[in-house]
Amino acid sequence: MTFRRQGAFGVAVALLCLNGASGVIAQSDVLDLDRIKRATVFIMQARQNITAPIITCVGSGTLVSRDGLILTNAHNTVPNANCPGDLLIIALSVRPDEPPIPLYQAEIVQADEGLDLALIRIARTNDGRLVEPSTLALPFVSLAESDEPRLDTTLTIVGYPNIGDDAVADVRGTIIGFTAEPSGGNRSWIKTSAEIPGTMSGGGAYNQNGELIGVPTTAPVTPDSPESTCLTLQDTNGDGQANTSDNCIPIGGLINSLRPASFVRPLLRAASLGLGIEFLTASQQQQETTGSPTFSGLFFAPSVNEAGLPTTTIRSLPSGSTSLYLFFNYANMTSETVYELRATIDGILNPTFGLSPVRWSGGRDGGWYVGTSEQPLPNGLYDFTLFINGVASDSARLLVGPAEPAPSFSDIVFGVEDIQGNIAGNGFVLPVASTVSARFIYRNMVDGNAWAAIWVRGGAEIPGSRVEEAWTFGEQGTRTIRIQAPSGLLPGSYRLDLYIDNRLAATSNLTLAGAQDGRFARIFDDTHFTTADSVEEARTAAAINSFSAQTESIYALFDWQLLAPDTLWTVSWYIDDQLFFEQTLPWSASETGENFVMRITGRENIPDGTYRLELKLNNLLFGSQSARVGIGQLPIDRFSNTSGVQIIGTIFDTYTGTGISGAAIFIITEDYSAADFLRDWNQTQVFAEAITDRNGRFEINRLLQPEIQYSFVIVADGYLPITADGVQVTPDDETLDIPIYLTPG
Numbered sequence: 001m002t003f004r005r006q007g008a009f010g011v012a013v014a015l016l017c018l019n020g021a022s023g024v025i026a027q028s029d030v031l032d033l034d035r036i037k038r039a040t041v042f043i044m045q046a047r048q049n050i051t052a053p054i055i056t057c058v059g060s061g062t063l064v065s066r067d068g069l070i071l072t073n074a075h076n077t078v079p080n081a082n083c084p085g086d087l088l089i090i091a092l093s094v095r096p097d098e099p100p101i102p103l104y105q106a107e108i109v110q111a112d113e114g115l116d117l118a119l120i121r122i123a124r125t126n127d128g129r130l131v132e133p134s135t136l137a138l139p140f141v142s143l144a145e146s147d148e149p150r151l152d153t154t155l156t157i158v159g160y161p162n163i164g165d166d167a168v169a170d171v172r173g174t175i176i177g178f179t180a181e182p183s184g185g186n187r188s189w190i191k192t193s194a195e196i197p198g199t200m201s202g203g204g205a206y207n208q209n210g211e212l213i214g215v216p217t218t219a220p221v222t223p224d225s226p227e228s229t230c231l232t233l234q235d236t237n238g239d240g241q242a243n244t245s246d247n248c249i250p251i252g253g254l255i256n257s258l259r260p261a262s263f264v265r266p267l268l269r270a271a272s273l274g275l276g277i278e279f280l281t282a283s284q285q286q287q288e289t290t291g292s293p294t295f296s297g298l299f300f301a302p303s304v305n306e307a308g309l310p311t312t313t314i315r316s317l318p319s320g321s322t323s324l325y326l327f328f329n330y331a332n333m334t335s336e337t338v339y340e341l342r343a344t345i346d347g348i349l350n351p352t353f354g355l356s357p358v359r360w361s362g363g364r365d366g367g368w369y370v371g372t373s374e375q376p377l378p379n380g381l382y383d384f385t386l387f388i389n390g391v392a393s394d395s396a397r398l399l400v401g402p403a404e405p406a407p408s409f410s411d412i413v414f415g416v417e418d419i420q421g422n423i424a425g426n427g428f429v430l431p432v433a434s435t436v437s438a439r440f441i442y443r444n445m446v447d448g449n450a451w452a453a454i455w456v457r458g459g460a461e462i463p464g465s466r467v468e469e470a471w472t473f474g475e476q477g478t479r480t481i482r483i484q485a486p487s488g489l490l491p492g493s494y495r496l497d498l499y500i501d502n503r504l505a506a507t508s509n510l511t512l513a514g515a516q517d518g519r520f521a522r523i524f525d526d527t528h529f530t531t532a533d534s535v536e537e538a539r540t541a542a543a544i545n546s547f548s549a550q551t552e553s554i555y556a557l558f559d560w561q562l563l564a565p566d567t568l569w570t571v572s573w574y575i576d577d578q579l580f581f582e583q584t585l586p587w588s589a590s591e592t593g594e595n596f597v598m599r600i601t602g603r604e605n606i607p608d609g610t611y612r613l614e615l616k617l618n619n620l621l622f623g624s625q626s627a628r629v630g631i632g633q634l635p636i637d638r639f640s641n642t643s644g645v646q647i648i649g650t651i652f653d654t655y656t657g658t659g660i661s662g663a664a665i666f667i668i669t670e671d672y673s674a675a676d677f678l679r680d681w682n683q684t685q686v687f688a689e690a691i692t693d694r695n696g697r698f699e700i701n702r703l704l705q706p707e708i709q710y711s712f713v714i715v716a717d718g719y720l721p722i723t724a725d726g727v728q729v730t731p732d733d734e735t736l737d738i739p740i741y742l743t744p745g
Helices: 008-018 033-038 261-273 535-540 674-680
Strands: 040-047 054-063 069-072 087-092 101-112 117-125 154-159 169-181 185-196 204-206 212-216 230-232 248-250 255-260 276-279 294-301 324-331 338-345 355-359 366-373 380-388 391-400 408-417 435-443 450-457 467-470 477-484 492-500 503-512 515-517 520-522 524-530 553-560 568-575 578-586 593-601 609-617 620-629 646-653 664-668 686-691 697-699 710-715 722-728 735-742
Touching: 033 040, 033 154, 040 069, 054 154, 054 212, 069 212, 069 261, 101 261, 117 261, 154 185, 154 212, 185 212, 212 261, 255 261, 255 355, 261 578, 294 380, 294 391, 324 391, 408 492, 408 503, 435 492, 435 503, 524 609, 524 620, 535 553, 535 593, 553 609, 553 620, 664 674, 674 710, 674 722, 686 697
Parallel strands: 646 735
Antiparallel strands: 040 054, 040 087, 054 069, 069 117, 087 101, 101 117, 154 169, 154 204, 169 185, 169 366, 185 255, 204 212, 212 255, 230 248, 276 593, 294 324, 324 366, 338 355, 338 380, 380 391, 408 435, 435 477, 450 467, 450 492, 492 503, 515 520, 524 553, 553 593, 568 578, 568 609, 609 620, 646 697, 664 686, 664 710, 710 722
């Protein structure tokens, strides 16, 4: 370290270095479990009551910024039927070996209920006083830089193992597999060998470098289900005792599934920038369900294509296979429905290929899959059972092992056929027309096999579309079939089912939307941005592609055509090519219209940057537009760097050598001196601060940058203060552990 105009603090550090006790630790090679535990919080959702808050749900969370941003689950923070509270109480471990102490209240800033992730921010002290985020200096963790965790990676899961009566704890395990879903592809979930208590849901899972790679996630099933796990904490009915007549808080059973850190990044980016997206055209809420949630039509596929559809259907897999996908239909689902997959091999439960209870993220009706990849499947007889809210719904069986080749259909692709018989288009979204062609591959067929093709729209077979006949096209090759309607096919979602000998052999989905533009669909038009004082004015305002700094809100508008209600579409927002918002939802506006309106807002104003809106169907891009705000890129915040020097240390009594608890360490920004701070005690001058624990230990929770000169102020009751100006660290250091001595005064 180098120091200019060294004060007493600088002398203390210089003496440390002269004595050879550099204390430098390679942070990237050490799992700093103590720091992680101090960054882990206990969350209590509650509802206000005249005497005391009534706890409605509990869980764990992790501080991901020094100013009080907390990552956790949505199911125990966002109000819902199982967790109906309107108050979030945050408890921290003041001492790591003791239960947490309620210190703050928080508010929700970002949430994705389908992914079951939420970001909440500390907003008040527990007695209701407002907290300015910039004044906080809390311990926090960083997300892993790599989104590619590997099998057998050692994990440490940190959270609260009980209902707040115990200290924060850690559980060890390894990555044993990955679970696929349409919500996030082949790594929608990380599976671990660790047995994680339900109250650790929302906490953190860390690699050996101390980086957060996943969030333990489960969703307790409804309290009236036979598999429910809940606890009674309070006398909520006023009869003087806490028993089964009072509110039961759902905590769930053991967890073995983690949401990867990659799912967190867009939410964290939006929360850090204070960005929000509003849909101002039509209601984006799901239609009311008309019956109980159900699963049906289970079948297996060995792989999925780029649209997330099965390549073929199977009843067995050969030995050595490493991927398997269970497809099924669903109806009457909501974002609060809890679903689970249990897998057995030869009658023995195998959690590697199952999924613990989690919130539903697929919408009301449609098709879904749960799969596994990158993990060899042992030979045996597999039974898969799906559960809804803790109750078994449907099951399917598959054999893995040696098997004879069987007739098969695979790789259905839809398109527009030219006069030479070639299929053109993007394969899964086509313009509304009178004819659609489908091409598929066939193998191991025998002339005379019975086969059938059935076209389905809206869950019902299309009259006159069925083909049933004996196979006459040889052993292997490609085949093209068609569906026609002289008056034109209707826009919407279609499905083609292919059968061999009355067994489903292949199935795939198609969306018809938009006008024909050659062989492709034109669905969204005139996508543009503007500013206005109201939604009505935005609809007629001129398009703008460059906005001034300090713009408070921006409207995004587009026209659309031939888009049937309930068709799934995806909205994605980027800033400087970094995703910060994405949502897939059923279309709920009219079939054709103008000026669909969204609005992007900032916490105070919209940060400078280049913003891009993308509109997709079936993962295919059909609309895009960009605009600049201010200088067209996010300002570089030197204090947001993850590189720098970490300062930790211990403050001792000069005479007794014992640690001093409650001492305050303030690091002042380069714009002010220690004298400036001591004169005004202005919190806006503080870059970072810390308080020593009962042993005199402290940790500065922001990294110091080598090019910056800082001032230090250290004070403690009964001791002479220490000040220093012009303190500068060197880039060669990563962590400095510094002893500091205070003299009684």
